[in-house]
Amino acid sequence: MRKLILAISALALAGTAAFADPIADRKALMKANGKAAGQLGAIAKGEQPFDAAAVLAALTTLSEDAAKMDVAALFPAGTDQGDTTASPKIWEDMAGFQAKVDKFKADTAAAVAAPPQDVEAVKATLGALGQNCGGCHETFRIKKS
Amino acid sequence: MGLIGKLAVAAVLLGGAGAAVAWFLSAPVLLDAEAVAALGEGDATKGERIFWAGGCTSCHARPKSEGPARLELAGGLELKTPFGTFVAPNISPHPQDGIGGWSLEDFANAMLRGVSPAGEHYYPAFPYSSYTRMQPADIADLYAFMKTLPAVEGKAAGHQLGFPFNIRRGLGLWKRLYLSDEPVVVLADGAPENARAGQYLVEGPGHCGECHTPRQFTGGLKKDQWLAGAVAAEGDGIVPNITSGEGGIGDWSGGDIASFLETGFTPDFDSVGGSMVAVQKNMAMLPAADREAIAAYLKAVPPHPNGYPARQPAQPGG
Missing domain, CATH: 1.10.760 (Cytochrome Bc1 Complex; Chain D, domain 2)
Structure with a gap:
């Protein structure tokens, strides 16, 4: 019994620690997404040579980050306040927001399953994935500064 | 007629004259x-x-x-x-x-x-x-x-x-x-030719200033803060400063601006958001030379600090 209580407490603590600051956590995810998109962008723009392994690594990062986007944990009620650019529309239309997140998950998983094999294909993939970024930020982010 | 009566008549006459002048001045002006x-x-x-x-x-x-x-x-x-x-x-x-x-x-x-x-x-x-x-x-x-x-x-x-x-x-x-069909900005004599083409696209059809420039309470644009960014007409957000002034996009190259208009990605791979998403989709449909012209113009406009107030610090517990 005591062990069970300890285990539950530990779990609870771990849970609290992981999502102690959902605003910071979701920002870190978005930063990581931006960095991965930037790696694809450098190849798409010809600033970096095509490198299949680097492309796959960037796509994998995007896909793993997408999988981490647990809307309930990262966007709990009340976190439209504070140092955030999240729009109140997230909480007004949770289903619509979840649909955008699900599409991002599906699109990044599909890109990992069939990664682009040349620069032109990287451009196309980045363009298609980028529609997810803008598509969600169009409605669910507010530019504040 | 007492003084009050005379004043009343004068007020009516003046008011009527004012109304007549306003009616005349407010008439729609068509193309000749x-x-x-x-x-x-x-x-x-x-x-x-x-x-x-x-x-x-x-x-x-x-x-x-x-x-x-x-x-x-x-x-x-x-x-x-x-x-x-x-x-x-x-x-x-x-x-x-x-x-x-x-x-x-x-x-x-x-x-x-x-x-x-x-x-x-x-x-x-x-x-x-x-x-x-x-x-x-x-x-x-x-x-x-x-x-x-x-x-x-x-x-x-x-x-x-x-x-x-x-x-x-x-x-x-x-x-x-x-309402004026005059150019908003006077470009320097040495400004590149495509900056002039960009001026036409931005100040004319592109109507970028309508959202990116702050307005007076009358709804008129503050042209002395042209493209300095503004409080969004809708919602709580802001529309960014797209001049090279403080808070603006001075650290973007012309290529960065053209690339943003084509792909929706900023130089540090943040993405386009808000009502600019629809605008960027339109800009992506233009010939590359037009996006480069817009970029050249934005690099050439007078720099201004942000045309919107600094963000209030987040309230603790708020």
Whole structure:
């Protein structure tokens, strides 16, 4: 019994620690997404040579980050306040927001399953994935500064 | 007649004179015959470029349209502003519900003078205060292109505006203050040629200043803070400073700006957001030279610090 209580407490603590600051956590995810998109962008723009392994690594990062986007944990009620650019529309239309997140998950998983094999294909993939970024930020982010 | 009576008569006479002057000054001003003749024959193929530059579909397609549906200009988008709610009308070529019955002259008077075929002022939510700088040939080309789009049935709802903004005639006075086809910015003599092409696209059809420039309480643009960014007309956000001043995009190269307009990614791979998403989709449809021209112009405009107040620090526990 005591062990069970300890285990539950530990779990609870771990849970609290992981999502102690959902605003910071979701920002870190978005930063990581931006960095991965930037790696694809450098190849798409010809600033970096095509490198299949680097492309796959960037796509994998995007896909793993997408999988981490647990809307309930990262966007709990009340976190439209504070140092955030999240729009109140997230909480007004949770289903619509979840649909955008699900599409991002599906699109990044599909890109990992069939990664682009040349620069032109990287451009196309980045363009298609980028529609997810803008598509969600169009409605669910507010530019504040 | 006592003093009070005399004063009352004087007030009525003066008030009447004032009203007469206001009525005269607020009259819609149409294009003259020479300007109409200058429109010429439109070319629908060339007009498609003007259509994307002008961003017509961002407001006039049904809200949330994607793909080919962006060419169905049924209207219906609501702009909730401090003046009230404006609703974008149907401007598809439908003869009754859209603008299919309009002549080229009607169209040009709407675009360049903000006057409807019935002789009424349009509200400047329709950005004719930018479109007024457009070349006559581009107006004719755009008219020809829009004729090729699908006719969509159904009128959009009317605007919902409170007094005094619901009196269209008053806009004639507003136009006397703010409607000008002169360039906003004087570019330096040595400015690159494509910066001048960009000036036309930004100040004219692109109507970038309508959101990126702060406004006076009258709704007129503060041209001394041109493109300095502004509090968004809708919602809580801001529209960014796109000059090279503090808070702006001075650290973006021309290539960065052109690339953003093409792909929607900022130099540090943040993405486009808000109402700029629809604008960027339009800009992506332009020839690359046009995006480069816009970039060259933005690099050449006078730098300003942000045209919106600094963000309030987050309230603890708030």
